[in-house]
Amino acid sequence: MTDQADDRVSRRRYQREQMARAEAETLLEQKSRQLFEANKQLSEQSSRLEQAVSERTAELSLALNRAEAASTARSRFVATMSHEIRTPLGGMLGMIDLLSIDEQDPEKKELLDYAKTAGLGLSRIVNDVLDFSKMEAGVFVFEEEHVDIRALVESIRILAASSTNGKDRPITTKVDASVPKLFLGDATRIRQVISNLTNNALRYSLDGPIILKAKASPHPKGALLRVEVEDFGVGIAQEQIGNLFKDFSQIANSLTAAAQGTGLGLAICKRIMEGCGGEIGVESAVGSGSTFWFELPVEIVEQTTQLASHSAMQPEAAMDTILQGKRVLIAEDNIINQKLLLTYAKRMELVPELAENGRIALERFSPDDFDLVLMDVAMPEMDGLEATRRIREKWAGRDMPPILILTAHVMDAIETEAKLVGVDVVLSKPIPYDDLKHALQIAIAGSTHQSVAPSNDPVAAPETDDDLSGLSDDANKHDAFLGLMSPVSADELVSMFGMDELIDFARKYVVDSSDRLVQIETALVNEDWRQMSEQAHSIKGASLVFGFADIPGWAEFIEKAKPAQDLETVRRYIENIRERLSRITATL
Incomplete structure (x- = not known):
């Protein structure tokens, strides 16, 4: 169981x-x-x-x-x-x-003046709209270069005084000693902001002076630059100031309609300052005028071999005859600068010999034949620095005359390289007669070199094949021509050459620059950027001699243009220069 x-x-x-x-x-x-x-x-x-x-x-x-x-x-x-x-x-x-x-x-002249005023107003509007569009599109580029604020402010003053609104208006500049001689920044954009503020001051005030001021204070970057533009116009109410720097914004007052603005100028200035790392503002009261200002941190550029300013140069009487009979080798390829330097040399009682480029200078130089060498930097075949280096190598151990170089650039790289190849002094183009004379006097006074049997036979300026006869005696045209130049350049060149020879000189400039423009256009088609840069550099240097407005800036842009980015602007500036040359020709 x-x-x-x-x-x-x-x-x-x-x-x-x-x-x-x-x-x-x-x-x-x-x-x-x-x-x-x-x-x-x-x-x-x-x-x-x-x-x-x-x-x-x-x-x-x-x-x-x-x-x-x-x-x-x-x-x-x-x-x-x-x-x-x-x-x-x-x-x-x-x-x-x-x-x-x-x-x-x-009556017809009055109509033309009205047409020009309307055209300038349209040009200002177009420029504002295009600049604003560039900013919106992200193609508004900022550069970094050496800026001379004193020269920049003075050029703005001259242009403003010659404008329709600036006639019979006192425009003064006050640049404090605290402002560095040179600093790093975007000269074109700084000029644009100051010009805009100055033009606004003229357009929104009927009388009274316009005062451009600049001063600087210590800053970790180097210096804090403050620029002010003061007017005594209609002023701005405090409750409206907040709208000043907004896009397409204008303050309503009795002068707004007549000013023909877009409301973009101050907005563009604000964006430029922000892009450069600065700030912009205004102090104003109704009926008492306005002071627009901007502050910009800048890096100071040290000047070691640059010449002191003209105002500080006071050559001693004992040096007045030190250049007489001294032989100078002038290496310069541009016929305008050749003419100028040879005329300078004749007036200084020097005995000049011309070399059209660095290679020819190297062939012609001998320590026994010259007491001075004046060498341009940018020349075809061989530039001035390379020619200087080879001269030093070829005549090593010999007692050498002073070698001074001239350059349209103001940059540390050139000064550093100049020291390495044995250059004694770097001079910046365009150099006033007195500054050049003083530099050569100092160079001779400090030199122990003696040339052998200096000749006293004068050397004539090079002739050209251009038919430049038929100078006009029309005094009005002469005045119009001088009006295209900076007052300093006009006074100096008239005293140097006389009016008739200066007109001939200017015609040579127009012919030479026009030829170089053709070469620039050909280089642009052939994508020969070096040739384009060289020709633009030459136009810039020659234009600086005459003190013509705008052309040096346009030429410098072409000289430094980046092929992949700047082709349209290069073409536009070529046409701008050609148009300006036509305007100069019309005054001759």
Whole structure:
């Protein structure tokens, strides 16, 4: 009995275990299927997610490409419009100037003056809109170069005084001694801001002086430059000042409509200052005038070999005759600078010999033949620094005359390289007569070199094949021509050459610069950037001699242009220079 009972118990236990196992297997199979289905769903969801991510990435990539294409198109549009609008506008203003110069009828001349005023107003609006568009498109580039704020402010004063609004208005400049002679910055943009503030001061005031001030205070970067433009015009109410620097914003007053502005000038100034790391503001009261100011941290440029300012130069009487009969080798390729330097040398009673480039200077130089060497830097075939280096190598161990170089650049790299090749003094173009004379006197006084049997035969200036006869005796045209020059350059060149010879000199300049413009255009087509830069540099240097406004700046841009970025602007500036040369020709 016991055994049978045990068998029944064991059988029931076995059956229960079998049933439990079967249930477990069924449950496991269900769970496995559920897990499989879950994994399958997860895999499908993962695939859908990957597809969605891929599609979204493709959409974002397409959107980015479209945005970049739109930005590129916008930049191209801005550059094209800049060229297409400004070029005919500049030509129109130039033609108005030419008609005005020859027009004798007072009524017609008055109409031409109205046309020019309207054209200048349109030009100002176009410039503001294009600059604003460039900023919006992200193609407004800031450069870093050496800035002479004193020269910059003075040039702005001269241009403002010659403008329609500036006639018969006292415009003065006050640059404090605390302001460094040179600092690093974007000269073009700083000029743009000061010019804008100055023009606004003239447009929004009817009388009273306009005062341009500059001072500096210590700053961790070097100096904090503060420039102020003060007027005594209508002034601005305190509650309106907050709207001054907003886009397309103008303060309503009695002069706003007559000023013909877009409301962009101050907004552009604000963006320029922010881009340069500075700030801009205004202090004003209704009826008492306004003082617009900006503050800009700047890095001071040390001047080690630069000549002292003209005002500080007082040559001693004992040095007046030290240059008489001394032989000087002048290495210069530009015919305008050749003419100027040879005339300077004749007036200093030097005996000059001309070398048209550095290679010729190297061939002609001998320590026995010259007491001085005056070497331009940028010349074809061989530049002045390389010629100096080879001269030093060729005549190593010999007692050498002083070698001075002239450059239209003001940069540390040239000064450093000049020291390495043995240059005694670096002089910056255009150099006034008295400054050059003083530099040569100091060089001779400090030199122990003696040339052998110096000749006293004068050397004539080089002749050109250009037919430049037929000088005009029209005094009005002469006045118009001198009006295109800075007053300092005009006074000095007239006293140096006399009016007739200066007119001949200017015609040579126009012919030479026009030829170089053609070479620049050819170089642009052939993608010969070096040739383009060299010719532009020459135009810049010659234009600085005459003190012509704008042309040196345009030429410098072409000289430094980046081929991939600046082609449209280069073409526009070529046309600007050509138009300005036509305007100069009309006054001759």
